[in-house]
Amino acid sequence: MSAVLSLRASGPRHFLDLKDFSGAELRALLDSAINLKHTRRTGKKPLTGKTLAMIFEKPSTRTRVSFEVAVKELGGDAVVLSAREMQLGRGETIEDTANVLSRFVHGIMLRTDAATKLHDLARCASIPVINGLTELSHPCQLMADIMTFEEHKGPIAGQKLAWVGDGNNVAASFIEAAARFNFSLRLACPAGYMPRAEVLDWAKAEGADVQVGADPAWAVENAACVVTDTWLSMSDSEDQAAARASTFAPYQVTAGLMEKAAKGAIFQHCLPAHRGEEVAAEVIDGPASVVFDEAENRLHAQKAILAWAME
Numbered sequence: 594m595s596a597v598l599s600l601r602a603s604g605p606r607h608f609l610d611l612k613d614f615s616g617a618e619l620r621a622l623l624d625s626a627i628n629l630k631h632t633r634r635t636g637k638k639p640l641t642g643k644t645l646a647m648i649f650e651k652p653s654t655r656t657r658v659s660f661e662v663a664v665k666e667l668g669g670d671a672v673v674l675s676a677r678e679m680q681l682g683r684g685e686t687i688e689d690t691a692n693v694l695s696r697f698v699h700g701i702m703l704r705t706d707a708a709t710k711l712h713d714l715a716r717c718a719s720i721p722v723i724n725g726l727t728e729l730s731h732p733c734q735l736m737a738d739i740m741t742f743e744e745h746k747g748p749i750a751g752q753k754l755a756w757v758g759d760g761n762n763v764a765a766s767f768i769e770a771a772a773r774f775n776f777s778l779r780l781a782c783p784a785g786y787m788p789r790a791e792v793l794d795w796a797k798a799e800g801a802d803v804q805v806g807a808d809p810a811w812a813v814e815n816a817a818c819v820v821t822d823t824w825l826s827m828s829d830s831e832d833q834a835a836a837r838a839s840t841f842a843p844y845q846v847t848a849g850l851m852e853k854a855a856k857g858a859i860f861q862h863c864l865p866a867h868r869g870e871e872v873a874a875e876v877i878d879g880p881a882s883v884v885f886d887e888a889e890n891r892l893h894a895q896k897a898i899l900a901w902a903m904e
């Protein structure tokens with residue numbers, strides 16, 4: 594791992610949010626991810642003898658599988674825990690859970706809809722804690738997204754990207770990525786579904802080139818990449834589904850909208866996707882779509898994070 598990352602202060606190497614890292618540190622992680630991708634079959638086993646506990650309070654396909662495969666390909670092992678089946682789900686404190694897991698394993702990945710739990714876990718654990726998605730952010734996803742963008746469109750610094758839809762957890766991490774990787778980001782979100790003011794204020798203070806509006810056509814103008822996500826996230830109530838479907842209808846990424854982006858623009862989506870809702874089938878299943886590269890890159894990007902955090 595690079596000198597930049599090895600300079601990090603002592604204490605567990607948590608991976609909680611992109612904003613906690615410098616652009617150089619995140620770039621070093623991406624360089625490591627690319628190297629791990631190229632050496633997937635022949636690479637070293639830096640996590641031999643190490644175990645990762647993965648706690649899921651919410652469903653997952655990609656995060657669940659990519660983390661387990663990643664840690665195993667790096668020579669380590671994984672224990673997958675559903676919070677429902679843990680004493681955590683019956684009122685055991687985060688602090689006690691953190692202390693106990695710190696005696697058994699060498700790292701914890703948590704997916705939760707309460708970011709405070711993630712931060713409490715990181716505060717109490719003596720081992721690295723990795724954010725596997727909260728209601729506020731999804732930093733591992735963004736590492737894969739930036740890696741995928743660069744594989745298709747070259748260095749991301751100075752490029753224009755567009756987010757169309759809900760200003761949700763993935764959008765928040767996109768905003769943090771814009772600040773750290775120096776790209777320009779326009780977000781088109783309906784009123785009431787803009788990214789949180791705290792995230793936008795942070796981006797402004799960082800001098801990031803992040804603009805928010807309501808018009809998808811404005812957002813995608815000259816964009817090299819158009820990104821969207823589900824209209825209803827796991828932390829949102831199902832009761833909102835109908836109201837959201839009507840509010841978000843004008844925000845569907847259609848072939849017509851893609852035509853308004855830059856020539857050769859790519860389409861990204863963290864998945865799972867809902868064809869006919871946030872994206873038209875002809876876009877996500879068409880030539881501009883890089884969604885399965887994105888999904889694959891979760892594996893490589895997370896290997897870099899795991900190796901950095903747990904080696």
Ligand code: CP
Nearest residue numbers: 653654655656863864
């Ligand atoms: N993109 C993503 O995190 O997918 P899962 O919910 O399947 O893990």
Ligand code: NVA
Nearest residue numbers: 761822826827863864
């Ligand atoms: N915004 C989505 C992302 C899923 C990976 C959610 O939180 O459900």
